[in-house]
Amino acid sequence: MGIDLGTSYSCVSIVENGVPIVIPNEWGERTHASAISFTQNGKVIVGNDAKKLMVTNPLNTIFAIKRLIGRFFFAEEVQKARGSMPYRITEGSNHSVEIRVGSGRFSCPEISALVLQEMKNIVERYVGQKVTRAVITVPAYFNDNQRQATKDAGQIAGLDVLRIINEPTAAALSYGFGQGYHQRVVLYDLGGGTFDVSILDIGDDVFEVMSTAGDTYLGGEDFDDRIIDWLTDTVEQQQVVELRGNPTAQQKLRDAAEKAKIALSTQETVDIHVPLLYTDSLGYSHDFDTTLSRTEFSQMVMDLVQRSFKVCDEALQSAQLTASDIDCVILVGGPTRLPIIQSSVQHYFQRPPLTTIHPDEVVAMGAAIQAHALINHQQATYLLDVTPLTLRLGTVGGYTEKIIDKNTPVPVDRTKCFSTASDNQERVRIRVYQGESNLASENVLLGELEFTGFRVAQRGDVTIEVTFEIDNDGIVNVSAVDTETGARACLTVNLGSSMSEHDVKIAQQRNVQLSSGAI
Amino acid sequence: MTEDPNVHPHWAAETKAIARNLARLDYFQVLGVTTEASHDELKCKYHQLLRNYHPDSFFISPDQELKEAVKAIAKRVTEAYVTLRNPQKRRQYTEDIQGPYRQQRLRYTEQRESEIRRDSTVGETTQGRQLWLKALAAIRAGNYADAERDLQTALIFEHSNTSFQAKLNEIRTLRMSQPPQQ
Numbered sequence: 143m144g145i146d147l148g149t150s151y152s153c154v155s156i157v158e159n160g161v162p163i164v165i166p167n168e169w170g171e172r173t174h175a176s177a178i179s180f181t182q183n184g185k186v187i188v189g190n191d192a193k194k195l196m197v198t199n200p201l202n203t204i205f206a207i208k209r210l211i212g213r214f215f216f217a218e219e220v221q222k223a224r225g226s227m228p229y230r231i232t233e234g235s236n237h238s239v240e241i242r243v244g245s246g247r248f249s250c251p252e253i254s255a256l257v258l259q260e261m262k263n264i265v266e267r268y269v270g271q272k273v274t275r276a277v278i279t280v281p282a283y284f285n286d287n288q289r290q291a292t293k294d295a296g297q298i299a300g301l302d303v304l305r306i307i308n309e310p311t312a313a314a315l316s317y318g319f320g321q322g323y324h325q326r327v328v329l330y331d332l333g334g335g336t337f338d339v340s341i342l343d344i345g346d347d348v349f350e351v352m353s354t355a356g357d358t359y360l361g362g363e364d365f366d367d368r369i370i371d372w373l374t375d376t377v378e379q380q381q382v383v384e385l386r387g388n389p390t391a392q393q394k395l396r397d398a399a400e401k402a403k404i405a406l407s408t409q410e411t412v413d414i415h416v417p418l419l420y421t422d423s424l425g426y427s428h429d430f431d432t433t434l435s436r437t438e439f440s441q442m443v444m445d446l447v448q449r450s451f452k453v454c455d456e457a458l459q460s461a462q463l464t465a466s467d468i469d470c471v472i473l474v475g476g477p478t479r480l481p482i483i484q485s486s487v488q489h490y491f492q493r494p495p496l497t498t499i500h501p502d503e504v505v506a507m508g509a510a511i512q513a514h515a516l517i518n519h520q521q522a523t524y525l526l527d528v529t530p531l532t533l534r535l536g537t538v539g540g541y542t543e544k545i546i547d548k549n550t551p552v553p554v555d556r557t558k559c560f561s562t563a564s565d566n567q568e569r570v571r572i573r574v575y576q577g578e579s580n581l582a583s584e585n586v587l588l589g590e591l592e593f594t595g596f597r598v599a600q601r602g603d604v605t606i607e608v609t610f611e612i613d614n615d616g617i618v619n620v621s622a623v624d625t626e627t628g629a630r631a632c633l634t635v636n637l638g639s640s641m642s643e644h645d646v647k648i649a650q651q652r653n654v655q656l657s658s659g660a661i
Numbered sequence: 662m663t664e665d666p667n668v669h670p671h672w673a674a675e676t677k678a679i680a681r682n683l684a685r686l687d688y689f690q691v692l693g694v695t696t697e698a699s700h701d702e703l704k705c706k707y708h709q710l711l712r713n714y715h716p717d718s719f720f721i722s723p724d725q726e727l728k729e730a731v732k733a734i735a736k737r738v739t740e741a742y743v744t745l746r747n748p749q750k751r752r753q754y755t756e757d758i759q760g761p762y763r764q765q766r767l768r769y770t771e772q773r774e775s776e777i778r779r780d781s782t783v784g785e786t787t788q789g790r791q792l793w794l795k796a797l798a799a800i801r802a803g804n805y806a807d808a809e810r811d812l813q814t815a816l817i818f819e820h821s822n823t824s825f826q827a828k829l830n831e832i833r834t835l836r837m838s839q840p841p842q843q
Contacts, residue, residue: 345708348711350708516717517720517721519718524712524715524717526711543771543772544772544775545771545772546771547771551743553735553736554739555736614716
C-alpha cells in the first residue's frame with residue numbers, strides 16, 4: 143500500500159490490476175483527518191470522527207503532529223506549537239517532544255503510528271486480508287530526523303516500511319506512470335503544514351528529480367491561522383473578551399476558519415458563523431457572525447503566497463532552469479484549490495497549471511505505484527531522487543564543512559579520513575548536521591557520533607575512514623573503518639532523535655494495546 | 662549464498678566483478694564514454710546504466726551480494742554523471758585525473774571543491790598570490806621545476822606563508838619520487 147501521511151489529512155492507496163486506486167473507509171471517505179482523540183472512557187478515535195471532537199475535547203485531541211515529528215523540543219516550531227496547540231506538549235528525554243494526554247505520555251512517532259494504523263485497517267477491511275508492506279510519503283524537504291521518525295512511526299504501527307519517498311516525487315510518478323512522457327515538470331505541493339517544489343525531468347520510464355526546495359513551516363494551516371487571527375481581533379475589538387487563552391474558543395475559530403477558507407475556493411464571499419463563541423459578563427453565551435470576501439482573504443495571505451515563490455526561485459536556480467523551460471505545472475495538496483494560489487502560479491510560470499489530477503489523492507497513488515514496483519521484479523519505473531539538504535560535519539569553532547551537497551541524487555556516499563589528534567586516543571567524536579549555513583548553530587543537528595574500538599597508538603598513527611551514506615529513503619547512515627587494519631569502528635549516537643530497536647518494540651506493544659482500548 | 666532466480670548467473674557474476682573494480686575507474690570509464698563525450702551522450706549513457714543497475718529492481722532479490730554490488734554501481738554511476746554534467750566540475754575533474762594525483766582524485770568530492778576555492782584565495786601580497794596561482798598552473802601542466810621556482814620566489818614575499826611552504830614540500834617530495842623524464 144501507499145500512504146500519504148499528511149499534516150491535516152491522510153490518504154491510502156493500493157495497486158489493483160496494475161492501476162492505483164484510493165481506498166475509502168467504511169463511510170466512503172477517501173481522505174482522513176490526521177487527528178487522534180483520546181476520549182474520557184479510554185477509547186482512541188482516529189480520523190474524521192476524531193477531528194469532530196476537537197471542539198468538545200480540545201485537550202485530548204491531537205492533530206498536526208507532523209509539524210512536530212522528528213524535531214527537538216527546543217526547535218522554534220515546537221515552541222510556537224506549544225503556544226497555539228490546545229493539547230499539551232512537554233519535553234521528553236534527550237530533548238525529544240512528548241505529548242501529554244491525561245497521565246499518559248506519547249512520543250510523536252507513537253501518535254503518528256495511530257494514524258498509520260488506521261490507514262492499514264482501512265486497507266485490510268477493503269481487501270479482507272492482512273497487509274503490512276507500505277511506502278510512506280514525506281515532504282521532500284524533510285530532514286533525516288523527520289524521515290527517521292516517520293519510519294519509526296510505520297514500524298510502531300506494525301508496518302513493513304519498504305521505502306520513504308518524497309511527496310512531490312510520488313505525485314510525479316502518479317502523473318507520468320506508463321504515459322511515455324518526455325517532459326520537464328514542476329510539482330507545486332502545498333500541504334496542510336509544509337510546502338515543497340520539485341522539478342523533474344521525465345524521460346519515459348526514468349523519473350529524474352533535478353532539484354527540490356521547500357519550507358517545512360508553510361502550509362494550509364498558516365492560511366487558517368491568518369483567518370483565526372483576524373476573527374480573534376474582530377471579536378476582541380467588539381467585545382471585552384479574551385479568546386487567545388481559551389482552547390475551546392480557539393478550536394471553534396479554527397474550525398470556522400478552515401471552512402471559510404474552503405468555501406472561498408468556490409464563492410466570492412463567505413458568511414462565517416461561530417456558535418456560542420464567548421460568554422458575556424452576565425454569563426450568557428453568544429454566537430459570532432461576520433463575512434469574509436475573497437479579496438480580503440487574498441490580502442491576508444499574500445505574503446505567504448509570495449514566500450512560496452521564493453522557494454520556486456530557489457528550485458529553478460538549483461536546476462539551472464528558468465520558468466520558460468518548464469513543460470507542465472502540477473498542483474498538489476488541498477490548499478492549491480485556492481483561486482489565489484492558482485492564479486499566482488499561472489502568473490509565475492506563465493502557463494495554466496494542470497487541473498486533471500486530484501490534489502488530495504495523487505501522492506498516495508504515487509506511493510502505491512512505488513510499493514508495487516518494489517515488490518514485483520518487473521520494475522517499470524526508475525526513480526532518481528535527490529537529497530534536499532546539504533549534509534555537514536561540525537568543525538572547530540562552531541563551523542561546519544560540506545560533506546554532501548543538496549540536490550545530489552541518492553543513494554550517494556562520501557568518505558572522509560580522520561586522524562587521531564592525541565597519543566593513545568580511544569575515541570573520535572563527530573557531529574553531523576543538515577542545512578545550508580556554514581555555522582553549526584544555524585543547521586539542524588542530526589546527531590553526535592562517537593567511534594571507538596580502533597587501535598590505540600601515537601597521535602596521527604591511526605586513521606579512520608568514515609563513510610557517510612544517504613540511502614534511497616533520504617536517511618543518513620554513517621560507518622567507520624580503521625584504514626590500516628580494516629576493523630570496523632563501533633558507533634554510538636550520543637544525541638539523536640531516532641528510536642532504538644528496543645524503544646520501537648515497546649511502542650509497538652503499546653500501540654496494540656491502545657488500538658484495542660486496553661489503556 | 663542465495664542466487665537471484667530473476668537474473669542470469671553470468672550477469673550476476675559480471676556485476677559483482679564490476680563493483681569490485683570500481684575503485685580503479687575514473688568517471689569516464691565508469692560511464693563508458695570518452696573524455697570528449699557530449700552532454701546528451703552522458704545523459705543517455707546514465708539512463709541506460711540505471712535501467713540495468715537501479716537498486717529498486719533488486720529490492721526483493723535474495724542475493725545480498727548482488728544487491729550490494731548493484732547499489733555500489735548505481736551510486737558511482739550517479740556520482741560520475743552529476744560531476745560531469747557540470748561543465749566547471751568536469752573541467753577540474755578531467756585535469757585532476759590527468760595529473761600526478763590521479764589515484765587519489767578518481768572521486769570528485771565537496772572537499773575537493775572547497776580545496777580548490779581555498780587555493781584560489783591563498784596569499785596576502787599581490788606578488789605572492791600571482792606566483793602561487795602560476796605555481797598551481799605549472800603543477801597542473803606537470804612543470805614541477807617551474808612550480809618549485811615560483812613557490813620559492815613567492816616565499817621571498819611572504820616568508821611565513823604555511824600554504825606556500827607546504828606546497829613546496831609536496832612538490833619536492835614528488836620530484837624526488839618521480840625523476841623528470843626527458
